[in-house]
Amino acid sequence: MRYLEKNEIKTIQLGILDYIDEICKKNNISYFLSYGTMLGAVRHKGMIPWDDDIDISLYREDYERLLKAIEEDQHPIYQVLSYDTSSWYFHNFAAILDTSTVIEDNVKYKRHDTSLFIDVFPIDQFSDLSIVDKSYKYVALRQLAYIKKERAVHGDSKLKDFLRLCTWYPLRLVNPRYFYKKIDQLVKNSVTENPTYEGAVGVGKEKMKEVFPAGTFKELILTEFEGRMMPIPKNYDAFLTQMYGDYMTPPSKEMQEWYSHSIKAHRKIEK
Template identity: 35%
Template structure:
């Protein structure tokens, strides 16, 4: 199998994004570029040069409609979700290119086919006060941390500067994880997340990926009610209208690139074509 270069990885992922966008426009489904993808669109008009992934967020109703469409129709991609694969240990949905493959992660118990992907994360209502939203968010984060640890094939130490204390906590999750059924835990957690429609609460947010940004994920609910179009790699895609407030909350001064020594991708994906022919010319 031929290993893909960083530029080829980006092109495959971009093609998957185009396919998702086509379905969403056809079906009237709202989505937004998110996190580093949204930052890249605003600051670079495309990928952050040293980054290698695409993230989207969808209000819960739109997220459910997208999944239902994918279950009921033939699509040019396939999706990985805990609803379809009981061993998948995450709540977000991974939309995968069918002509590429990423080798199994040796850390995970999960072993399944995974091509280059776009991640889609649902946004839910969290609370009418910021403190209520924090409680709901960290309740979900606790459960997702447990599901994540239950998927570890073995315990491993972290490299963070807080590793002494953090590793003790992580080992506790690893031990508890041996006692849980991942799929049942995720199904319960997703029901818990989806209790409150965005419009019914003052604060909303995406919690299935909140490990990275914590309470910065908590935003005013109207943040997710209006959408515009922004340029990404020469094409227009959807984004929340209040993208400046979103990016400022998560990243601070997002228009200033980090120092050169910090311009490093965080996924380090190794991906391969399933065959020797070049698949990335097809969207």
């Protein structure tokens, strides 16, 4: 078995992106490069050299249409991974997999081999900012439920450790899907006719940093990305500045190494 080189992994991920782009064009679905992928497009005209992720985002309606279109397409290798399609995937955003590949001992999906992927994030619109805090409470409960017992015990106080374990034990009995379905219900029930805000709720670590004025992602432009033209928001500067600050200045070599994910993947061996 031979592990894939970084340039091979990149080619495979771009293949997933090209497939998504084709499906979106065929079904009149709007999407855009997001997070570090948007930053890479603006600063490097491609993937960030020390990063090996590709992320895209879509408004909720288009997000659900994209997942349905890919499932109906029944492609031999490109498949949807979500909490609806998997018994072990517990995130409230989806991934599109290249199932001809295997990532072993993936940090993201502990105890499960998975495939090379692109993350797909839903953008929701809302007016009540309290749903952001509420959603992250569900995220925290889910994370607490699936940490090891030793990590739930901090050793700072017997009483505090006892109370943590009193919370931890019952949570172990709850299906993780419950927490993410609650987040999805929360944002869907918060939709208003004239929303004030939009963003990916309960999917990242930045909370309010990922909340933007409604319409921030509505108008798209095409920009160069790895030799192809890909959509990003016309208002990309607002997103990148809020998320990354002085985004046109690359991080130090030390931080580049810290950001590097170093995926270990290989082609699936057919039995």
